[in-house]
Amino acid sequence: MSLKTKQNPSPQDMSRVLQLAQQTLEIESGALCTLKDRLAGGDAASFEKAAGMILACTGRIVVSGLGKSGHVARKIAATLASTGSPAMFVHPSEALHGDLGMVTRHDILVAISYSGEAADLIAICPLIRRMGVRLIALTGNPASRLAELADVHLNIHVEKEACPLNLAPTASTTVTMALGDALAVAVLDARGFKADDFARSHPGGALGQRLLTRVGDVMRQNEAVPVVRGDTTVHDALFEITRKGMAMTAIVDGNHHAIGVFTDGDLRRLIEKNSSDFTQIPISAVMSHNPRTITPNQLASEAVAIMELYRINQLLVADAAGKLIGALHIHDLTNAKVY
Numbered sequence: 001m002s003l004k005t006k007q008n009p010s011p012q013d014m015s016r017v018l019q020l021a022q023q024t025l026e027i028e029s030g031a032l033c034t035l036k037d038r039l040a041g042g043d044a045a046s047f048e049k050a051a052g053m054i055l056a057c058t059g060r061i062v063v064s065g066l067g068k069s070g071h072v073a074r075k076i077a078a079t080l081a082s083t084g085s086p087a088m089f090v091h092p093s094e095a096l097h098g099d100l101g102m103v104t105r106h107d108i109l110v111a112i113s114y115s116g117e118a119a120d121l122i123a124i125c126p127l128i129r130r131m132g133v134r135l136i137a138l139t140g141n142p143a144s145r146l147a148e149l150a151d152v153h154l155n156i157h158v159e160k161e162a163c164p165l166n167l168a169p170t171a172s173t174t175v176t177m178a179l180g181d182a183l184a185v186a187v188l189d190a191r192g193f194k195a196d197d198f199a200r201s202h203p204g205g206a207l208g209q210r211l212l213t214r215v216g217d218v219m220r221q222n223e224a225v226p227v228v229r230g231d232t233t234v235h236d237a238l239f240e241i242t243r244k245g246m247a248m249t250a251i252v253d254g255n256h257h258a259i260g261v262f263t264d265g266d267l268r269r270l271i272e273k274n275s276s277d278f279t280q281i282p283i284s285a286v287m288s289h290n291p292r293t294i295t296p297n298q299l300a301s302e303a304v305a306i307m308e309l310y311r312i313n314q315l316l317v318a319d320a321a322g323k324l325i326g327a328l329h330i331h332d333l334t335n336a337k338v339y
Helices: 011-039 044-056 067-082 118-133 146-151 171-191 195-200 205-214 233-244 264-273 298-310 330-335
Strands: 061-065 088-090 108-112 135-138 152-155 225-231 248-252 258-263 312-319 322-331
Touching: 011 044, 011 171, 044 135, 061 067, 061 118, 061 146, 061 330, 067 088, 067 108, 067 171, 108 118, 118 135, 118 146, 135 146, 135 171, 171 233, 225 233, 233 248, 233 258, 248 322, 258 264, 258 312, 298 312, 298 330, 322 330
Parallel strands: 061 088, 061 108, 108 135, 135 152, 225 248
Antiparallel strands: 248 258, 312 322
8 A cells, every 4th residue: 555645735734734733732731731630649659659669679670561662661761770770671572582581570560551451561461470570550541451460550541642543652652751750750869869870870971971070080280280489470470371371370379279360361451450561570469369269079060160150261279278289271171071
């Protein structure tokens, strides 16, 4: 059978396209509101029980489903795994042909089937029961066989799909995914899951860079840090600024404690205020006192926050005693993909 499509859609066709898009969003948002109302009412105890089972699980959360439910199950498993609940997806048909060996008696099975009658899912239930695995079922039919087999049933029923034919899983998959997100968020909060924990599951991306990178990982140090003593002339300090390429220099005392900073901005302001030669005066006379500092163990994202708050492009790095050990330029943070 061939599918016939219009090569040149009319304005009426395009109007219908927009109408269906709006209708889809209205139906799906309505289904989510209905789900929220159910959780605030009769389904609250079931949700709390499911969340408690996941929290108490000493193994993994095995999420399974067929077709569109299988795609949603993969996403739910990934979300759980990244938020502190070890989880994996197992295809029910493959489970019947060997992959059930991935499941242990310490695990929980989250089975997803809108009809609640998916044969392969139902077929593995007696097997996992024999192992002592507990079952959470997400179906749109509380009277289905899968719902009856479950320790706890979560209702994902929708009044209608967004599909004009009321056939393609649309509103139902949206509701299922949202319910999976709700479980993951409730559980991560109950676990006390923090940003650092999340970063450990995402070390390779930009998020991991922002959450895991510390100042000491990206700061300039040793000879790369522009630094002069307080009695250095402005003339010589300018040469240090030029050599090190940070548009500033730190000023330190005899114990190498940071006592000031002199930036390109300070130089411009100095030029505006002085008509005579100022290059031979000591830098301590024109430096900015009490410079902003950060420790090397702090997160680089904290350095970004300080720079944004005070509208500065450079930041000195000092140890707990105030001794200068490094410096940061905003470019160091952008190059490290932290900013």
